[in-house]
Amino acid sequence: MARATVPVHPLARTRREPIDFIEECFMPAAVFSLAFAAFAIGTTEFVIVGLLPDIATAFGITVPTAGLLVSFYALAITVGTPLVSAVTARLPRRALLLALMAIFTLCNLAAGLSGAFPALLAIRIVMAVAHGVFFGLGTTVAMSVVPTEKSGRAVAIMVSGLTVAMVTGVPGGTWLGDLMGWRLPFLVVAAMGSLATAGLWWLLPPLPSQRSSGTILSQLALFKSRALMPLYALAALGMGATFAVFTYLSPLLTHTTGLSNEGVTQGLMVFGLGSVVGTIGGGRLSDRYGPRLSMNVTLTGLAASVAALWASAHQPVLVMVNLFVWGAFAFAVPPIMQATVVLISRRVAPQAVGTAAGLNVAAFNLGISGGSFLGGLALVGENVLTTVYVGLALAVLGLVVVATYRWSARRSTPSARAASAELRHPAR
16 A cells, blocks of 8 residues: 655745755855845945934034934834735736845935935935835745745755844944045945846746735735734734834943943954845754744743843853854844745745735834834933833743644634644744
């Protein structure tokens, strides 16, 4: 009698079979071209923080006013990404990716040449929307050019472009700004964007449009999805737990740890190195064990590493180790959640996969801005460690969402139950 075969689960491999090392590590060149584009995007998103004093001086405004370039960027991603993703859902994916990268490149060129602060702010808003839509669509494309069992790693490689930007692009851009003026980093990113656009044009294979994109209202109906909204909550809580503390890391390292400005830079780089490790590790963890177990591990590690700051922040060596571990757990969250959202949306909302992925990018940025805001409310004078309470609470709340998602989905719609079933069955 023939033995029945059990299909490999799409979200978690049932067992690790011997695989050739080269085959295991191979990724199409298109995935790396998307990662380079993400590197350019990450550089321009975060480098602005180090350029704010120079921009304020150049336009004769206060630093808090210049800070609108940061807050409006995150807000534009949060609000604009789902709307534009829904409107453009019917467009061919390859052409849309190239157009978005071209808009991003032109915006950086215009930012470097802008002569008034309102113009620079408007340019940053357009740039942010292009960023959000590109990232949401890009992750779906990265997953579509690899086998299902490598989808988490494909997303991790793309997301690593952002994390590498935190380690190299942002410090390098800030150094260029100090050396040659705040405009130069934007012009350099514009050149990078041109290279990224050319690479995508050369390396991306023909990509079919979505078979049925539905109406704009059907795209925005994702906001009511019981299968996807808890995942967006996890994305926001994971980022919020980190940025409630990370936003104020510089004063923490100077006032509490007693480090110099050079030591703060080193601490940021250590955190960035940990984030690169976490991004790649998160993708592999998700591929092997599935998203539910992966999120339990990463959120538990995130909560523990944030809480450990209470003890390590007073010791320079210990705090550096803590920063590396914290960065690893914090940035293992994005590839796990982005890959999971795409896979779940393929089942529960196949007409809106791109919009679903874009909403997840918006959720990450909502977590960044919301976590920073809540962390600021928790500050008490120079005792920055009070922000740890907020970070720990958000991470624990994320663990609650992971646990209750399985319980509540069993009592909801069939599509939500199917999505929850995928989360409940990691590899054995």
